[in-house]
Amino acid sequence: MKKVRLAEIPSGENGNVKTIGLLAEGEELPRPPPATLSSPRLHYCPYCAFTTSITARLTEHLRIHAVKKPFPCPHCSFQAVQVESIRAHIRTHTGEKPFACAHCPYRSTQKGNMxxxxxxxxxxxxxxK
Incomplete structure:
Protein backbone atom coordinates (compact mmCIF):
# COMPACT_ATOMS: atom_id res chain seq x y z
CA MET A 1 0.00 0.00 0.00
CA LYS A 2 1.41 3.40 -1.03
CA LYS A 3 2.24 5.90 1.74
CA VAL A 4 1.78 9.64 1.27
CA ARG A 5 3.41 12.42 3.24
CA LEU A 6 1.19 14.03 5.83
CA ALA A 7 3.26 17.19 6.23
CA GLU A 8 6.82 18.40 6.15
CA ILE A 9 8.45 21.22 8.11
CA PRO A 10 11.99 22.63 7.96
CA SER A 11 14.13 20.99 10.63
CA GLY A 12 17.35 22.97 10.47
CA GLU A 13 19.53 25.55 8.79
CA ASN A 14 20.82 22.99 6.28
CA GLY A 15 17.47 22.91 4.46
CA ASN A 16 16.47 19.40 5.51
CA VAL A 17 12.81 18.70 6.15
CA LYS A 18 11.22 16.60 8.84
CA THR A 19 8.21 14.45 7.91
CA ILE A 20 5.53 14.79 10.56
CA GLY A 21 3.88 11.55 9.59
CA LEU A 22 2.87 9.16 6.83
CA LEU A 23 -0.59 7.98 5.89
CA ALA A 24 -1.68 5.14 3.69
CA GLU A 25 -3.28 6.43 0.51
CA GLY A 26 -6.99 7.01 1.21
CA GLU A 27 -6.50 6.85 5.00
CA GLU A 28 -8.01 9.73 6.98
CA LEU A 29 -6.12 12.03 9.32
CA PRO A 30 -6.42 11.03 12.97
CA ARG A 31 -8.95 13.14 14.86
CA PRO A 32 -8.10 14.75 18.21
CA PRO A 33 -10.09 13.42 21.16
CA PRO A 34 -13.37 15.26 21.84
CA ALA A 35 -13.33 18.01 24.43
CA THR A 36 -14.41 17.17 27.94
CA LEU A 37 -15.08 19.34 30.96
CA SER A 38 -11.53 18.72 32.20
CA SER A 39 -9.79 19.17 28.83
CA PRO A 40 -10.70 22.14 26.62
CA ARG A 41 -11.03 21.64 22.85
CA LEU A 42 -7.65 22.24 21.23
CA HIS A 43 -6.91 23.79 17.87
CA TYR A 44 -3.85 22.36 16.10
CA CYS A 45 -1.44 24.09 13.73
CA PRO A 46 -1.07 22.00 10.56
CA TYR A 47 2.57 23.13 10.13
CA CYS A 48 4.10 22.63 13.60
CA ALA A 49 3.35 21.34 17.10
CA PHE A 50 1.53 24.50 18.29
CA THR A 51 -1.85 23.94 19.99
CA THR A 52 -4.27 26.32 21.67
CA SER A 53 -7.79 26.31 23.04
CA ILE A 54 -8.46 29.78 21.58
CA THR A 55 -9.34 30.07 17.89
CA ALA A 56 -8.02 33.64 17.59
CA ARG A 57 -4.60 32.57 18.91
CA LEU A 58 -4.37 29.85 16.27
CA THR A 59 -5.27 32.39 13.57
CA GLU A 60 -2.56 34.75 14.85
CA HIS A 61 -0.05 31.87 15.13
CA LEU A 62 -0.68 30.74 11.54
CA ARG A 63 0.68 34.09 10.31
CA ILE A 64 4.21 33.03 11.31
CA HIS A 65 4.08 30.38 8.60
CA ALA A 66 2.87 32.88 5.97
CA VAL A 67 5.16 34.32 3.33
CA LYS A 68 3.41 37.71 3.39
CA LYS A 69 4.47 39.93 6.29
CA PRO A 70 1.87 42.70 6.61
CA PHE A 71 3.62 44.88 9.23
CA PRO A 72 6.65 46.76 7.80
CA CYS A 73 9.04 48.77 9.98
CA PRO A 74 8.98 52.49 9.08
CA HIS A 75 12.71 52.77 9.97
CA CYS A 76 14.28 49.81 8.13
CA SER A 77 13.49 46.87 5.85
CA PHE A 78 12.28 44.56 8.67
CA GLN A 79 8.77 43.14 8.25
CA ALA A 80 6.73 41.22 10.82
CA VAL A 81 3.78 38.87 10.68
CA GLN A 82 2.39 39.91 14.07
CA VAL A 83 1.65 43.44 15.24
CA GLU A 84 3.27 42.84 18.65
CA SER A 85 6.50 41.77 16.93
CA ILE A 86 6.71 45.02 14.97
CA ARG A 87 5.99 47.07 18.12
CA ALA A 88 8.86 45.34 19.93
CA HIS A 89 11.14 45.79 16.90
CA ILE A 90 10.39 49.53 16.59
CA ARG A 91 11.59 49.98 20.19
CA THR A 92 15.08 49.03 18.98
CA HIS A 93 15.01 52.20 16.85
CA THR A 94 13.35 54.53 19.37
CA GLY A 95 15.30 53.36 22.43
CA GLU A 96 12.08 53.08 24.45
CA LYS A 97 12.45 50.62 27.35
CA PRO A 98 9.03 50.35 29.00
CA PHE A 99 9.82 47.34 31.21
CA ALA A 100 11.57 48.35 34.45
CA CYS A 101 13.07 46.02 37.05
CA ALA A 102 11.60 46.49 40.54
CA HIS A 103 14.92 45.48 42.14
CA CYS A 104 17.51 47.55 40.24
CA PRO A 105 17.80 50.25 37.52
CA TYR A 106 17.69 47.71 34.63
CA ARG A 107 15.14 48.43 31.88
CA SER A 108 14.35 46.47 28.73
CA THR A 109 12.53 46.76 25.43
CA GLN A 110 10.75 43.41 25.79
CA LYS A 111 8.92 41.73 28.67
CA GLY A 112 10.69 38.40 28.08
CA ASN A 113 14.08 40.05 28.55
CA MET A 114 12.85 41.52 31.84
CA LYS A 129 1.85 39.29 34.01
Missing part, protein backbone atom coordinates in the same frame (compact mmCIF):
# COMPACT_ATOMS: atom_id res chain seq x y z
CA UNK A 115 11.65 38.11 33.05
CA UNK A 116 15.02 36.56 32.19
CA UNK A 117 16.87 39.39 33.99
CA UNK A 118 14.82 39.02 37.18
CA UNK A 119 15.27 35.24 37.29
CA UNK A 120 19.01 35.43 36.54
CA UNK A 121 20.01 38.37 38.74
CA UNK A 122 17.44 38.47 41.53
CA UNK A 123 16.54 34.76 41.78
CA UNK A 124 12.83 35.56 41.64
CA UNK A 125 11.02 32.83 39.71
CA UNK A 126 7.43 34.09 39.88
CA UNK A 127 6.77 37.10 37.65
CA UNK A 128 3.41 38.86 37.45
Missing amino acids: KRHIIKHHFVVAFA
